[in-house]
Amino acid sequence: MTRSELFAQIQQKSSFLCVGLDPDLEKIPRHLLAEPDPIFSFCKAIIEETADFAVAYKPNIAFFEAMGSKGWDTLAKVEELIPADIFTIADAKRGDIGNTSKLYAKAFFESMDFDSITVAPYMGEDSVTPFLEFENKWVILLALTSNKGSLDFQLIQDQNGKALYQSVLEKSQAWGTPDNLMYVVGATRGELIGEVRKAAPEHFFLVPGVGAQGGSLSEVAKYGMNSSCGLLVNSSRGIIYASNEKDFGKAARKEAEKLQLEMKELLDKYL
Numbered sequence: 223m224t225r226s227e228l229f230a231q232i233q234q235k236s237s238f239l240c241v242g243l244d245p246d247l248e249k250i251p252r253h254l255l256a257e258p259d260p261i262f263s264f265c266k267a268i269i270e271e272t273a274d275f276a277v278a279y280k281p282n283i284a285f286f287e288a289m290g291s292k293g294w295d296t297l298a299k300v301e302e303l304i305p306a307d308i309f310t311i312a313d314a315k316r317g318d319i320g321n322t323s324k325l326y327a328k329a330f331f332e333s334m335d336f337d338s339i340t341v342a343p344y345m346g347e348d349s350v351t352p353f354l355e356f357e358n359k360w361v362i363l364l365a366l367t368s369n370k371g372s373l374d375f376q377l378i379q380d381q382n383g384k385a386l387y388q389s390v391l392e393k394s395q396a397w398g399t400p401d402n403l404m405y406v407v408g409a410t411r412g413e414l415i416g417e418v419r420k421a422a423p424e425h426f427f428l429v430p431g432v433g434a435q436g437g438s439l440s441e442v443a444k445y446g447m448n449s450s451c452g453l454l455v456n457s458s459r460g461i462i463y464a465s466n467e468k469d470f471g472k473a474a475r476k477e478a479e480k481l482q483l484e485m486k487e488l489l490d491k492y493l
């Protein structure tokens with residue numbers, strides 16, 4: 223999917239919502255356990271109920287690969303089920319020496335047909351660029367993550383006062399463009415999102431951390447929105463586990479709609 227197609231979706235739906243698919247057999251409604259593939263049935267219902275409000279889906283690969291080969295089959299079926307006009311993100315956080323990254327890219331972009339993959343920057347240019355060689359596919363590079371451990375390395379400053387996440391932003395902009403490179407920026411980072419926006423004015427940000435992790439959607443929009451929105455804000459548990467009864471699909475729909483309505487107001491205010 224191209225950047226302009228993504229922006230068109232955002233305008234059409236008045237939404238920059240990414241629904242995170244983190245399906246856990248221990249958390250899904252009990253009645254689904256009688257189904258032949260409970261995780262698929264769960265994701266199918268969530269996708270069907272939230273597709274009106276979502277511009278992206280982000281299956282977190284850990285939740286599928288934890289189930290072994292069956293999990294990979296389920297992931298492929300879920301990816302195929304997502305409507306073609308909705309952006310797909312394989313949240314796999316890959317990255318290795320070049321020839322290995324190339325095969326990770328083939329796995330997610332060719333064997334499966336994801337639009338994008340999350341990639342860790344730690345191993346540098348040759349670990350990231352193989353993912354950028356696929357037409358109309360995206361790398362979403364970890365820049366400033368939402369978790370507490372992001373303080374361990376990402377905010378360490380060099381002798382000139384430049385934080386590691388800033389070096390990641392600066393250097394990686396020579397590898398890709400706003401048309402094939404996005405950044406992960408945690409919603410829990412408040413006004414630092416404004417610093418990231420200054421360093422990468424045109425790139426889209428994938429922003430996890432609203433909902434269960436307590437990040438503020440209005441702060442994210444205030445500091446992070448650009449003239450083509452430039453944001454995909456993810457919520458996983460806050461939507462998919464809104465209920466664990468038979469009404470879980472409808473409950474997820476309600477939460478997704480709530481976020482979309484807030485997003486519409488923010489788009490009206492800042493775009």
Ligand SMILES: O=c1ccn([C@@H]2O[C@H](COP(=O)(O)O)[C@@H](O)[C@H]2O)c(=O)[nH]1
Pocket residue numbers: 242244282313366367368369406407408430431432433434435456457458459460
């Ligand atoms: O910095 C990061 C990068 C990735 N994630 C992932 O996003 C979702 C968040 O789930 P919630 O339930 O909405 O908290 C999850 O898949 C994480 O692995 C992140 O949280 N922070």
